[in-house]
Amino acid sequence: MSDLYQQIVLDRTRHPRHAGRPAHFDARGEGANKLCGDKVSIYLTREGMDLHHDAEGCAILTASADLMADAAAGKTPAQMRELAAAFTQAVTSGTPNPALGALNALTPVADFPSRIGCATLPWRALEEALQDV
Amino acid sequence: MSDLYQQIVLDRTRHPRHAGRPAHFDARGEGANKLCGDKVSIYLTREGMDLHHDAEGCAILTASADLMADAAAGKTPAQMRELAAAFTQAVTSGTPNPALGALNALTPVADFPSRIGCATLPWRALEEALQDV
Amino acid sequence: MSAILEKVNIEALREDFPILKEKVHGKDLVFLDSAASAQKPRAVIEAMTHVMTSQYANVHRGLHYMSERTSEAYEAVRDKVAGFINAAARDEIVFTRNATESINLVAYTWGRTALKPGDVVAVTEMEHHANLVPWQMLRDAHGTELRIIKITDSGEVDWHSLEDVFADGRVKLLAVTQMSNVLGTYTPVERLAKFAHAHGAKILIDGCQAIVHRKIDVRAVDADFFVFSGHKLYGPSGIGVLYAKADILDAMPPFMGGGDMIAHVSYQKSTWAKPPHRFEAGTPAIIETIGLGAAIDYVNAIGMEAIAAHEAALTGHALAVLPNIEGLRILGSAQDRGGVISFVMKDAHPHDIATLLDRQGIAVRAGHHCAEPLMGRLGVTSTARASFALYTTREEIGALAKGLERVRKMFA
Amino acid sequence: MSAILEKVNIEALREDFPILKEKVHGKDLVFLDSAASAQKPRAVIEAMTHVMTSQYANVHRGLHYMSERTSEAYEAVRDKVAGFINAAARDEIVFTRNATESINLVAYTWGRTALKPGDVVAVTEMEHHANLVPWQMLRDAHGTELRIIKITDSGEVDWHSLEDVFADGRVKLLAVTQMSNVLGTYTPVERLAKFAHAHGAKILIDGCQAIVHRKIDVRAVDADFFVFSGHKLYGPSGIGVLYAKADILDAMPPFMGGGDMIAHVSYQKSTWAKPPHRFEAGTPAIIETIGLGAAIDYVNAIGMEAIAAHEAALTGHALAVLPNIEGLRILGSAQDRGGVISFVMKDAHPHDIATLLDRQGIAVRAGHHCAEPLMGRLGVTSTARASFALYTTREEIGALAKGLERVRKMFA
Numbered sequence A, B: 001m002s003d004l005y006q007q008i009v010l011d012r013t014r015h016p017r018h019a020g021r022p023a024h025f026d027a028r029g030e031g032a033n034k035l036c037g038d039k040v041s042i043y044l045t046r047e048g049m050d051l052h053h054d055a056e057g058c059a060i061l062t063a064s065a066d067l068m069a070d071a072a073a074g075k076t077p078a079q080m081r082e083l084a085a086a087f088t089q090a091v092t093s094g095t096p097n098p099a100l101g102a103l104n105a106l107t108p109v110a111d112f113p114s115r116i117g118c119a120t121l122p123w124r125a126l127e128e129a130l131q132d133v
Numbered sequence C, D: 001m002s003a004i005l006e007k008v009n010i011e012a013l014r015e016d017f018p019i020l021k022e023k024v025h026g027k028d029l030v031f032l033d034s035a036a037s038a039q040k041p042r043a044v045i046e047a048m049t050h051v052m053t054s055q056y057a058n059v060h061r062g063l064h065y066m067s068e069r070t071s072e073a074y075e076a077v078r079d080k081v082a083g084f085i086n087a088a089a090r091d092e093i094v095f096t097r098n099a100t101e102s103i104n105l106v107a108y109t110w111g112r113t114a115l116k117p118g119d120v121v122a123v124t125e126m127e128h129h130a131n132l133v134p135w136q137m138l139r140d141a142h143g144t145e146l147r148i149i150k151i152t153d154s155g156e157v158d159w160h161s162l163e164d165v166f167a168d169g170r171v172k173l174l175a176v177t178q179m180s181n182v183l184g185t186y187t188p189v190e191r192l193a194k195f196a197h198a199h200g201a202k203i204l205i206d207g208c209q210a211i212v213h214r215k216i217d218v219r220a221v222d223a224d225f226f227v228f229s230g231h232k233l234y235g236p237s238g239i240g241v242l243y244a245k246a247d248i249l250d251a252m253p254p255f256m257g258g259g260d261m262i263a264h265v266s267y268q269k270s271t272w273a274k275p276p277h278r279f280e281a282g283t284p285a286i287i288e289t290i291g292l293g294a295a296i297d298y299v300n301a302i303g304m305e306a307i308a309a310h311e312a313a314l315t316g317h318a319l320a321v322l323p324n325i326e327g328l329r330i331l332g333s334a335q336d337r338g339g340v341i342s343f344v345m346k347d348a349h350p351h352d353i354a355t356l357l358d359r360q361g362i363a364v365r366a367g368h369h370c371a372e373p374l375m376g377r378l379g380v381t382s383t384a385r386a387s388f389a390l391y392t393t394r395e396e397i398g399a400l401a402k403g404l405e406r407v408r409k410m411f412a
């Protein structure tokens, strides 16, 4: 029906691997979408080894948060920011970027202008969290 | 060019016969047109023998006031009100009315909706003046 | 009306709406978002084109032919609107941009003069932001109080709550929708007006949704204020209506200052024109007003009763069909309801539903529908919403149901 | 540009305006009332028709194809307008109904927060009611003062009066037209902005007339606020623009409450969206905004410089020809003036002039032109006014002169 909802996206929505607020975290960022009331919180440890999210939203948002947690794990703040920029670029332009790995599953969202915000919301929350690190 | 500006209308505009505020009068009525700032005052004596007007306005207004002064002279208040109603009816419908005599020269104004108010303004001022008689 | 006749009529009417022939993502457009804004029949488009190609000039201020013709056409719509909602007089009809402006106009002018600090404005839990935020702003600027009347779980006005809210006699305005844009609920406006009046309050009716689907009679209802937008009634954007009783309008100060709303201007003091012009500052939406007139002629020619009957049949069909989809839940179950259906699906977010339906050519809305507080009451953050118009068909509801089945399977 | 080339171009451009082919009272239409509202080129009509026949839905709130396309088209006009007046950012462009609403918006929001009672708003003697009445209403509601800057007999801003008005340092806003809709005078807005800023005041420029005839650059002028209406710029009615500097807009509270202007709504408290959406409550004039975009494309394609050159030539011609008519007097003789010419005639009332010209197919305006106090300054109660547009020809000015001769003879 649409290559936006690829298997990996549906899978991460139904069974996210990094969901839930962890007992310990050093920084937290929030994102909210006024259009639909969707929300996401991103939890970071200072070492950046492990990311968690608490997503109340659509499949695109949840998959984006969960795949982000995979990709950003173990990265430095600078590297995470770079990743965020690369991701935003990819989902806005619709051009996959080899550096993004599984996250490229979300690039078709570029064809759905009003949904791009769903994909990038966790990343804006991440950037907010990074300000506290 | 237009049968609205008949000779009698142009004539009464250039040389009104009843213009100017009289030394003595018993009642006065005012009319003002917001569209253009035109104004007219009507002066009555209790006996109704003589009407005067002070018109600051277009040809239609001035001619209407002057011809009205001719037609209303010597009439009772009730007769003047009747005349006003007949005139308003004639200039709104465009149908001359034998009872109106020379005032029928103004009936073509019916074709100029935004000018009907110019023709009827002195008559509204007359009605106001009649309230004081 | 037999089912066959009805079918024929709808197909014929659909021909009047050029956009319905469009393809979306290669699929036939199934437009189920008319509650947000309706599509326009050719008669409306042509009326607007006609003004611009053959009889346009600014209104009211001109003495020449084009201006007189345009002014006549513009003012004729005032009569049309007055007739359409059965107002007592044409001067009770004020043209605005949209229903939102109509309500704000009332809040700024009547609200700041007729209401005193401490007076109460009451709204229900199912108001559109347009009928909530202006009263919040009035509260914060003017010291009035804002009270919320609860709705029942079925999505109807909770009469106990209504009585509670009115109990202390301080409510001076009941501002209530005639039809919820989320739940499809019709409110009993006649009863509500009686109730408000018996309690010394005026009633403002948000008729945005109701006017599209039902015959409106402001005098039978005894509405003090009634508002709607042209764009939902098959008319153009940029034109809305405020109806208010003549004595209320007469006492209201102007909203905006400028041309056309004055009687006389000097530097020291200006005096105001009589209603409705007092409230129509500057060059109005001339072309759009004339377009709205064409829209009213259009629905009148079909007949509001025929439209209502068609939509009632559709709504009944949809309410029978949609619940068969596993995991789908319709929000609201009012006795008296119209063709606006909000729903949620287990495991599928409304956004995803909307996007996936769109790929099949089916336009539904997803979000809070400008009724964020109502979402909280319903225990959701957003819903998907399908809404019907006079051009909606049974087949389109079938397409929706089929589309939703596909969505369900993806997320199952 | 040779006269012949110019002629050819204008004739070609006239083909773009279907209404110019109309007959009035059996005569060719000579439309000299564009300052009140301009005629619409086919490109504008077609853009509006296109939306309604093939890509219409409500904006901003939809996730489906039609809504996304319409939102894109709508928002693209914001960029276009920003480019057209050289704003620094698209978010500095707020869509309103008309210039009148733009000014009222500033008076209600900025006026009631940035201005304190006792602060002064200064306007000139030649403002349109739209740039006078809102400041009177602010004065009466909020306790600000309103001061009037005199004009010279030539119809220009009197610099001595300006300095007097600013002398005590209490003026916080200079609200001034960039081009008088009565006298045709262009005001020196760059100098006025410098002057206002040097005296600690902001400047609001009423660009209604100027934007039709000249290239506007709000940054070069350093305007704080700039307003105009679409319908005078060959666009549809129902759409206007407010430009304000980003930091000013940011600090302004909302004007009207409703959908689209909020960030978050709860019963207790709502928070506002960022500009420009904070100021665009409810369903906007979607079709009209897109029409305005087409109008801007249209004049851009011709070029504002070419339009200005054509109109300057016409105006020069009219100013040379009309005074030859016995008893005719042109009001205003500013050095820098454009194609709006007010006049009076000995013994002929402006109303009669307009009616008699209309019978010859010539549309001019007569009245106070929504500038009643200016009439007092000029010592008249009304004037007749001819105004030019990009489609006006030398021949039409000839027709006007001939028509006026006939009028003169009737009243001689």
Ligand SMILES: Cc1ncc(COP(=O)(O)O)c(C=O)c1O
Binding pocket: C259, C281, C282, C283, C284, D035, D036, D098, D099, D100, D101, D128, D130, D131, D177, D179, D180, D181, D206, D208, D209, D229, D370
């Ligand atoms: C100089 C000037 N300012 C303001 C306005 C008001 O414009 P609108 O009626 O479109 O709001 C006009 C036009 O009538 C004008 O000429």
Ligand SMILES: Cc1ncc(COP(=O)(O)O)c(C=O)c1O
Binding pocket: C035, C036, C098, C099, C100, C101, C128, C130, C131, C177, C179, C180, C181, C206, C208, C209, C229, C370, D259, D281, D282, D283, D284
């Ligand atoms: C019930 C209701 N009230 C008010 C509005 C606001 O209408 P508009 O945006 O046309 O002002 C809407 C539509 O969005 C609505 O459905």
